[in-house]
Amino acid sequence: xxxxxxxxxxxxxxxxxxxxxxxxxxxxxxxxxxxxxxxxxxxxxxxxxxxxxxxxxxxxxxxxxxxxxxxxxxxxxxxxxxxxxxxxxxxxxxxxxxxxxxxxxxxxxxxxxxxxxxxxxxxxxxxxxxxxxxxxxxxxxxxxxxxxxxxxxxxxxxxxxxxxxxxxxxxxxxxxxxxxxxxxxxxxxxxxxxxxxxxxxxxxxxxxxxxxxxxxxxxxxxxxxxxxxxxxxxxx
Amino acid sequence: xxxxxxxxxxxxxxxxxxxxxxxxxxxxxxxxxxxxxxxxxxxxxxxxxxxxxxxxxxxxxxxxxxxxxxxxxxxxxxxxxxxxxxxxxxxxxxxxxxxxxxxxxxxxxxxxxxxxxxxxxxxxxxxxxxxxxxxxxxxxxxxxxxxxxxxxxxxxxxxxxxxxxxxxxxxxxxxxxxxxxxxxxxxxxxxxxxxxxxxxxxxxxxxxxxxxxxxxxxxxxxxxxxxxxxxxxxxxxxxxxxxxxxxxxxxxxxxxxxxxxxxxxxxxxxxxxxxxxxxxxxxxxxxxxxxxxxxxxxxxxxxxxxxxxxxxxxxxxxxxxxxxxxxxxxxxxxxxxxxxxxxxxxxxxxxxxxxxxxxxxxxxxxxxx
Numbered sequence: 356x357x358x359x360x361x362x363x364x365x366x367x368x369x370x371x372x373x374x375x376x377x378x379x380x381x382x383x384x385x386x387x388x389x390x391x392x393x394x395x396x397x398x399x400x401x402x403x404x405x406x407x408x409x410x411x412x413x414x415x416x417x418x419x420x421x422x423x424x425x426x427x428x429x430x431x432x433x434x435x436x437x438x439x440x441x442x443x444x445x446x447x448x449x450x451x452x453x454x455x456x457x458x459x460x461x462x463x464x465x466x467x468x469x470x471x472x473x474x475x476x477x478x479x480x481x482x483x484x485x486x487x488x489x490x491x492x493x494x495x496x497x498x499x500x501x502x503x504x505x506x507x508x509x510x511x512x513x514x515x516x517x518x519x520x521x522x523x524x525x526x527x528x529x530x531x532x533x534x535x536x537x538x539x540x541x542x543x544x545x546x547x548x549x550x551x552x553x554x555x556x557x558x559x560x561x562x563x564x565x566x567x568x569x570x571x572x573x574x575x576x577x578x579x580x581x582x583x584x585x586x587x588x589x590x591x
Numbered sequence: 592x593x594x595x596x597x598x599x600x601x602x603x604x605x606x607x608x609x610x611x612x613x614x615x616x617x618x619x620x621x622x623x624x625x626x627x628x629x630x631x632x633x634x635x636x637x638x639x640x641x642x643x644x645x646x647x648x649x650x651x652x653x654x655x656x657x658x659x660x661x662x663x664x665x666x667x668x669x670x671x672x673x674x675x676x677x678x679x680x681x682x683x684x685x686x687x688x689x690x691x692x693x694x695x696x697x698x699x700x701x702x703x704x705x706x707x708x709x710x711x712x713x714x715x716x717x718x719x720x721x722x723x724x725x726x727x728x729x730x731x732x733x734x735x736x737x738x739x740x741x742x743x744x745x746x747x748x749x750x751x752x753x754x755x756x757x758x759x760x761x762x763x764x765x766x767x768x769x770x771x772x773x774x775x776x777x778x779x780x781x782x783x784x785x786x787x788x789x790x791x792x793x794x795x796x797x798x799x800x801x802x803x804x805x806x807x808x809x810x811x812x813x814x815x816x817x818x819x820x821x822x823x824x825x826x827x828x829x830x831x832x833x834x835x836x837x838x839x840x841x842x843x844x845x846x847x848x849x850x851x852x853x854x855x856x857x858x859x860x861x862x863x864x865x866x867x868x869x870x871x872x873x874x875x876x877x878x879x880x881x882x883x884x885x886x887x888x889x890x891x892x893x894x895x896x897x898x899x900x901x902x903x904x905x906x907x908x909x910x911x912x913x914x915x916x917x918x919x920x921x922x923x924x925x926x927x928x929x930x931x932x933x934x935x936x937x938x939x940x941x942x943x944x945x946x947x948x949x950x951x952x953x954x955x956x957x958x959x960x
Contacts, residue, residue, distance in 0.1 A: 406844055430850030442845040444838045455838050458831070459850035507850060 356418065357382045357542050358403070358434075358511055363412035365395075365402050372398045374566040375412065380511070380544055385537050387545040387553040387574070389587055390563035396546040397439050399563070400513045403544075404436045405429045416511070431459045433510035437500040437517065439546075445489025449480055452488045452499055456506030466506070473502040476532055494525040501532070511542045518549045530556050550587035554578050562587070614946065628926050634786075634801045639925045640918065645809050645878060647917025648816040652871035653894030654901070654909035655823065656864025662904040663840045663860045665743060669750040670730060672891015673757035674865045677726055678719040678872025679882050680767050683774055685718050692777035708778045715777045716815065716873050723869030724862035731861040736854065761884035774880040782806040812874045819870055820910065823863065827906065836860055840904075889933065893920070896940040902953025911951060915939075 358380040365373040373395045380386045388396050401407045403414050405426035414422045421429055435456070444452050453473065457466045474481040477498040483491060491499060497517055504512055514533065518526040526549065534556050537543050547553035554560055554574040562570035562583060570582065577583050629636035653675055660668045685691040692711035695702055702710075734753050738746045761767040782792040786802035798804050827833040839846045839856045847853050875890060876882055897916040901908025919939060924932035943950060 404848055406847060426847040427850045427852045430848070435850075436848045438845055438848055442842055442848075444841050444845070446837055446841050447834065451834050454831070454834060455846070455849045455851065458835065503849070
């Protein structure tokens with residue numbers, strides 16, 4: 356088991372944002388958390404990343420309890436997040452953004468190899484490497500956010516709403532790359548509002564509703580599930 | 592309702608036209624007046640400019656600390672001027688008590704005198720820089736870090752408290768004493784005058800009228816400041832920690848997601864800013880050879896004005912702002928009266944805040960999602 360989340364309870368002040376969620380992710384899988392705005396998807400990712408602390412519950416990475424490990428240590432252990440809204444460092448160049456992704460890495464050759472791998476996945480970033488991050492288009496910023504996260508050589512990549520605000524063609528492109536990254540051996544926890552897209556690339560999925568997991572299963576089953584169809588896939 | 596476009600009169604009355612016109616007028620008067628003085632006595636004017644450069648570079652070193660710390664934690668670190676004072680005192684003790692500046696002569700008796708003086712002076716400056724860095728990290732850990740998530744005003748008031756603490760702790764009889772103390776330079780002062788070529792000015796003699804005087808203090812201030820500025824620029828632009836500083840200044844949570852130790856980066860920023868202030872303390876004391884526990888207040892405030900003038904958070908802004916402040920100060924002191932220099936400095940602050948609060952290089956505060 357690569358990642359296991361047990362009975363996670365997170366509060367924002369008095370608001371009970373995550374109400375005891377349980378899920379797991381096996382090595383090599385793409386698992387998606389789908390749900391509406393405010394369901395607690397980003398909260399889950401930020402708790403795994405160590406930005407938020409749960410009041411109850413545990414996060415286990417390869418069986419090791421990382422619930423209260425500092426965020427920077429978690430990156431070193433092999434979990435990296437491409438956050439919601441991309442959060443590119445607009446005042447840094449594309450190259451510098453990627454270097455920040457490799458902040459925990461010290462082997463220069465390894466960093467260089469990684470950089471080439473990221474440029475192979477996202478040739479657009481190579482063209483724009485000396486441009487400021489803030490000058491990129493939305494799609495390029497999303498590529499940079501994913502590329503930046505990959506620079507830390509994660510075993511588990513957390514993606515928060517990679518499709519947000521992108522045109523359907525770009526969404527298609529990004530999701531193809533997500534599958535490619537997975538095929539190269541990186542496990543992925545994907546958070547999405549775009550359930551159709553997410554379920555089409557993921558192996559398994561969990562449906563999150565106001566801080567609780569209401570449904571789980573293989574992606575193909577979830578795609579056929581009448582409740583999912585009605586609530587998230589826009590079928591009538 | 593038919594909205595009429597505002598007439599010119601209305602725009603002048605309501606808009607910023609009146610302010611801009613007034614400023615333009617004031618600016619023209621100042622230029623005309625200073626220009627007149629300059630033509631009256633070019634050598635005196637040149638002398639003022641040189642004095643202003645000397646002061647401006649010292650202010651620049653202090654202002655950088657203000658602007659870097661503001662850039663990364665959005666805190667006006669009012670204790671920064673007192674760190675500058677601490678740097679001056681460290682060098683006072685290292686020169687006066689421990690004769691640190693003489694170590695090259697003692698360790699390598701065969702060294703050329705010039706090399707020995709340079710090495711000795713550099714050691715004195717480095718010791719002050721390191722001491723100030725340690726002091727600043729201590730202050731940051733004890734006083735500011737616990738308030739990282741508190742409202743900004745809490746940290747600001749704490750900074751003022753730390754400033755008072757450093758001053759009055761320094762004033763204790765067994766620390767720095769409340770008195771003015773004569774400062775011994777780590778090198779002998781050498782003065783030259785320029786009139787039909789450069790001549791050495793012997794001690795105890797007067798320079799001929801109409802000449803411009805400068806000393807090795809000026810040269811040392813300019814060289815040391817430029818080396819530190821270039822070094823800082825290199826650190827911020829090219830090194831991993833410098834890039835992490837810029838990333839952290841932009842977005843702390845995302846920086847943590849990249850594995851950046853944000854607390855460590857913030858401490859480093861405080862340390863770098865403080866070490867520049869420490870160097871400034873040594874240079875200031877060699878230029879105006881007296882030290883006293885409150886000596887950091889006015890230079891600290893002026894450097895703060897310089898940082899605001901340049902655009903707080905902007906490193907080139909701090910440098911340019913400081914050079915302008917240095918000139919404004921000596922020109923008002925030289926042509927109006929000495930106490931006027933402080934009034935002019937703070938008038939500049941008021942004008943900047945009224946007209947362009949973001950300063951010369953500043954950008955409007957970014958809205959974060």
